Amino acid sequence: MISINSLTVAYGGxxxxxxxxxxxxxxxxxxxxxxxxAGKSTILKLICGHQNPTSGKVAVPSGIKIxxxxxxxxxxxxxxxxxxxxxxxxxMFALEEELEGIxxxxxxxxxxxxxxxxxxxxxxxxxxxxxxxxxxxxxxxLAEKTLIGLGFKYEELxxxxxxxxxxxxxxxxxxxxxxxxxxxxxxxxPTNHLDIESIEWLEGYLKDYKGSLVLxxxxxxxxxxxxxxxxxxxxxxxxxxKVPYSKYLELRKERLAQQQAAYENQQRMIEKxxxxxxxxxxxxTKSNQVQSRVKQLEKLERIEVDLExxxxxxxxxxxxxxxxxxxxxxVDMKVGYGEKVVFSDAQIEVRRGEKVALVGRxxxxxxxxxxxxxxxxxxxxxxxxxxxxxxxxxxxQNQEDILDKEDTVFGTLDRIAVGDIRLKLRxxxxxFLFKGEDIDKKVAVLSGGERARLAMAKLILKxxxxxxxxxPTNHMDIRSxxxxxxxxxxxxxxxxxxxxDRDFLDxxxxxxxxxRDGKVKEHLGGVQDFLDRRKLENLSELERHYKTxxxxxxxxxxxKEEAKQEYQAKKFVSKEERKIRNRISFLEKGxxxxxxxxxxxxxxxxxxxxxxxxxxxxxxxxENKRELDFKMAEWEKLSESLEE
Numbered sequence: 307m308i309s310i311n312s313l314t315v316a317y318g319g320x321x322x323x324x325x326x327x328x329x330x331x332x333x334x335x336x337x338x339x340x341x342x343x344a345g346k347s348t349i350l351k352l353i354c355g356h357q358n359p360t361s362g363k364v365a366v367p368s369g370i371k372i373x374x375x376x377x378x379x380x381x382x383x384x385x386x387x388x389x390x391x392x393x394x395x396x397x398m399f400a401l402e403e404e405l406e407g408i409x410x411x412x413x414x415x416x417x418x419x420x421x422x423x424x425x426x427x428x429x430x431x432x433x434x435x436x437x438x439x440x441x442x443x444x445x446x447x448l449a450e451k452t453l454i455g456l457g458f459k460y461e462e463l464x465x466x467x468x469x470x471x472x473x474x475x476x477x478x479x480x481x482x483x484x485x486x487x488x489x490x491x492x493x494x495x496p497t498n499h500l501d502i503e504s505i506e507w508l509e510g511y512l513k514d515y516k517g518s519l520v521l522x523x524x525x526x527x528x529x530x531x532x533x534x535x536x537x538x539x540x541x542x543x544x545x546x547x548k549v550p551y552s553k554y555l556e557l558r559k560e561r562l563a564q565q566q567a568a569y570e571n572q573q574r575m576i577e578k579x580x581x582x583x584x585x586x587x588x589x590x591t592k593s594n595q596v597q598s599r600v601k602q603l604e605k606l607e608r609i610e611v612d613l614e615x616x617x618x619x620x621x622x623x624x625x626x627x628x629x630x631x632x633x634x635x636x637v638d639m640k641v642g643y644g645e646k647v648v649f650s651d652a653q654i655e656v657r658r659g660e661k662v663a664l665v666g667r668x669x670x671x672x673x674x675x676x677x678x679x680x681x682x683x684x685x686x687x688x689x690x691x692x693x694x695x696x697x698x699x700x701x702x703q704n705q706e707d708i709l710d711k712e713d714t715v716f717g718t719l720d721r722i723a724v725g726d727i728r729l730k731l732r733x734x735x736x737x738f739l740f741k742g743e744d745i746d747k748k749v750a751v752l753s754g755g756e757r758a759r760l761a762m763a764k765l766i767l768k769x770x771x772x773x774x775x776x777x778p779t780n781h782m783d784i785r786s787x788x789x790x791x792x793x794x795x796x797x798x799x800x801x802x803x804x805x806x807d808r809d810f811l812d813x814x815x816x817x818x819x820x821x822r823d824g825k826v827k828e829h830l831g832g833v834q835d836f837l838d839r840r841k842l843e844n845l846s847e848l849e850r851h852y853k854t855x856x857x858x859x860x861x862x863x864x865x866k867e868e869a870k871q872e873y874q875a876k877k878f879v880s881k882e883e884r885k886i887r888n889r890i891s892f893l894e895k896g897x898x899x900x901x902x903x904x905x906x907x908x909x910x911x912x913x914x915x916x917x918x919x920x921x922x923x924x925x926x927x928x929e930n931k932r933e934l935d936f937k938m939a940e941w942e943k944l945s946e947s948l949e950e
Contacts, residue, residue: 307332307370307518308353308490313362315348322348324542325362330490335512335519337529337551340539341783346522349539350374350492353520373488375480377495387470388463390478391449394485398437398445405433445485452481455507457500457667473499473668484511490518497525498780501667502806506837524784526551527809569609579603621737621762621790626771626799630694631932633658633772633800634679639688641674647686648674652826654819657936658693658771661794661801663811663833666821672804673703675821676776679802696800699770701761703777703804709757711750715740718749718760723767738763758782762790771799779807808833886944893941900934 308330315323322345330336330353338346351357352364354374366372382390408430417423453463456477467475476499483491491512497505505528512519512532523529529536529551536547536554545561547554579599586592633656640650648671656662664672677683678690680700692698702708709718719731735745738759749757762778773794779787787810794801795814805811811833818829818836829836907927914920 307367309365310349310352311363311365313352313364314360315345315352315357316360321542323359323539326542326544328537328544328546330518330520332489332518334535335515335533336521337533337536337554338520338522338539339529339536339551339554339784344539345542346539347377347494350376350494350520350522353490354492370490371486371488372490372492373483373486374492375476375483375494375496377498383466383468385467386464387453387458387467387478388446388449390467391453391481391485392445394449394482395445397486401433401437405430405437408433449481449485452484453478455504455511456481457504471668477504480508488517490520491515492520494522495524496521497523497528497806499668500806502665502808502833502837503667505806505808524779524782524787525807525809526784527812565609572606572609576603576606621766621793623766623773623793623797623799624769626797627695627697627769629658629696629771629800631658632656632691632693633660633696634693634802635689635691636678636685637689639678639690640686641671641678641683642686647824649821649824649826650687652688653828654826656800656802658800659798660817661815662803663815663818664802664804664821665806665811665818665833665836670821670824671826672821673776675826676700676702676774676802676804679774696772697768697770698772698774699765699768701765701773701775701778703780709749709761711748713749714745715747715749715752715760716745719763719767722764727767734763734766737766759786772802773797773799774802776804777806778803779805779810808837886947890941890944893937893944897934897937897941900930900937904930904934 310326310328310330313323313326314321338349340346348357352359353366354372355364355366356374382393385393408426412423412426412430415423415426450460450463454460458474458477467478470478480493480496496508500508505525509528509531512521519532521529521533533550534548536549536551538545538547538554538558545558547557549557579602583596583599583603586596589596634654635656636652636654639652639654640647641652642648652675654675664675666672674683678685679692680698681692684690713721715735716731719734720728723731732745735741740756740760740763749760752760758778758780759782765773779790782790787807791810791814794803801815803811803815813832816830816832818831818833820827820829820836829839904927907923907930910918911920911923911927914923
């Protein structure tokens, strides 16, 4: 469908893309991958005609409709969210208006045999054909479904677009592109401004999307679930793999290994040939052989090894000093700004060593809670308490923007480092990919990703026992995120993290707090468990405000929908109840075992023998007592939830 032929892009002597060729067919869903600055966004701009190549061409058939979502764009103002989204149907509305005009004109004319009349008939058929493709059952309903799927609440659809942040306006633009039904979708980091639930909705939409897709994303799971082909850009060239991202990694590893082996073999052959030439260059009896070897080397097609960037973010957090059992606790807490309440009645408890994620739609209070924990914001009501001996390392969502732009990379760390750590600043910066002259750069000239890495490097300087990280992976590529994830998994302190990256959170956290509709709800387990529990609720949410336009009476439709939702709710509650009862049974068994151990220790302590270490026995008794208290608290909480 779309062909990229011998395409080269160069800037002032630097070649970004060198003679690349590939084809996009109708069934392709391509993940475009490569390190930052490799040229991924440039390729999207070339395809949609926003940029011209230095040489070569992009061939796009006439009539192909392209939908392009860049990372940064101007947003329209002066309309409500729903009205702005409805502009996606402008072409369809224009066709409907034209068809109505043709129909009226044909009914008034009597020159049935004239060429003008026949031309009108032909045009009416053309318009009808185009409408049959683009017409939706009900554009209003479709627009509402799409916007709600992308995270908007029904009551927000009538609000002016200018009252929303840039991230939310990006969602409106994405909705318009999806509603316009393009033949080819070009999406540049579409998940950057989406929360987890909206990412899941978009993922489902793109899975069912019938057109072609070219996607740039640093979300490994999103790429795996949406794409069927991976095109890698490396040092100006492309490597095409007809597989999703995870499989591409395996094939890429094999390709590079084979390439390296072939290169080494060729180098050995060249070395031997050159050695022969040098050895017999001045012997007349070997002159023909020497000349033959010289020509052989001249004609030889040299194997080039792709220069893989093996630099990675090698992070190791310092050992965490011991804190109290409770790292952070909130009781009956209400938080807001002025008269606006963000959330209320929050009950939060983070124990020492726990790794906890804060999830939910944007604007529901995740970052606000971080500000409360850091004492930047006081609760309106209730208690917010940081535990005993807790020292917090904080990574704010806008951390990279609040760095001193006039300071250097090295100076940023040197200004706050104390003690022996000052001797390791260059090593720390090297681990965060700042090497050589990079450390002398001013913060003002750094990219967003570089500033984010520098802000993260500051957390290495002190031995914090609680890390509060607000969207730490926003500017990181996939490989760097993997390294950071492993570092956080091995971190022995407490972690509270805000992130919409499912793959990053999966296997990292064991408890979540969901921020939704002004409330905070605790979810035990990992992110995938949470998503599985929320899917059914999401479906109900999406259907809640849709206006049915079916021919059946509205009451019948409503009753049917209510019955369906009631059944689904009962099914969900039943499943959840079974999980709770199973957990209670497990806890009861564990409580019995601990109580039996404590009874045995008590018996020995009452009458210790000559070989019994009273200190060790006392220590064992107290450890069991702490474990018993923890399990009893959970048991009581779960038992109360069944009674509600």
